[in-house]
Amino acid sequence: MAEFELYCFAQSGNSYKPALMLELCGADWTPRKVEFMDGETRTDAYRDVNVMGEAPILKHGDLTLSQSGVMLDYLADHFGRFGAETPDEKREIWRWILFDNHKLTGYTSVLRFMRAFMKTGETPVVEFLDGRAQNAYRVLDKHLNGRNWVVGDRLTIADLSLCGYLFFQDEIGIDFAEFENINAWLDRIRALEGWKHPYDLMPGHPLPS
């Protein structure tokens, strides 16, 4: 049995965050596919494990963790990698993880789900989410101006959180050409030893047609 078990699925950028962290740390981990598209996260059995009804879930020994930000922080401590080196950095990392969850991943994930999987077309809700997501990208792009990484001068779990959905650019349906700093930063992440696209790192791609 692997040391870490991650409840995840290929289409989930939130699952990708700890999956990529585990991979970059060389962890002994195994995916446990969540049947999200079939409604597993809405079942009572799933909600008994995570009342929030979300993927991912990370199991490590007796611990069961949910919320990708909590997992990233836990894994950074466990492996001594990609975490904060000072209290200032710790606050800055959490600041960006919170911004990501609320504004960047929060809006992007629903937008991409509606456009790429529900295929709702350009409804008012899609337009609303598109505008909100672009606002978040502008903030991140401006922050990355003159920086290689989101916090400090090295990869941290803040980068791993913020990039969660951004390798699905073609599915999000927003033109990223204007976000030059984001694109250069994503290229730096792609160049990391051990990097994999979410569709190559987690089970469930492609979806059954």
Added chain:
Amino acid sequence: MAEFELYCFAQSGNSYKPALMLELCGADWTPRKVEFMDGETRTDAYRDVNVMGEAPILKHGDLTLSQSGVMLDYLADHFGRFGAETPDEKREIWRWILFDNHKLTGYTSVLRFMRAFMKTGETPVVEFLDGRAQNAYRVLDKHLNGRNWVVGDRLTIADLSLCGYLFFQDEIGIDFAEFENINAWLDRIRALEGWKHPYDLMPGHPLPS
């Protein structure tokens, strides 16, 4: 000059989170009103202080903090109150702060702004946000079943985060009657010594008509 300065405004549930924390801790703090309704958070001057363009901002000595979750964690350490006592509690507190930012406050704040201040009427976007917010309330209500507080058996910063917008129930436009556990929990918070409603704790209420 007060020890803590909080950039905030009365209508902001996100500002209320650290404001209530400061008040409950008996801190020497002063509010600095953010002219949100006049667009101050979108100005270059404001974004030079917080690139995310959000309220609140907390100043303490040389430190300038943004993101309410970061402030709550910082203040819990500073005052030794309402924080975690074990690593398990620390993870559980962050888990609920993340859920709050993403799912509960995230959707509630925009929903309430559209209904109460923009007065958009029941647009598709309002209906979308209403459904999302109700999902989040259901999760919290279920979690609070048989519990007095969100984490452990005492008030923590997880409670202070999650309650941020929930004293504006009449402005959110959702019937809270079914969320019995949330209502009982909010009554417990109201009963805390030093508790004040956001409109009595921060400047800017009522809005000019």
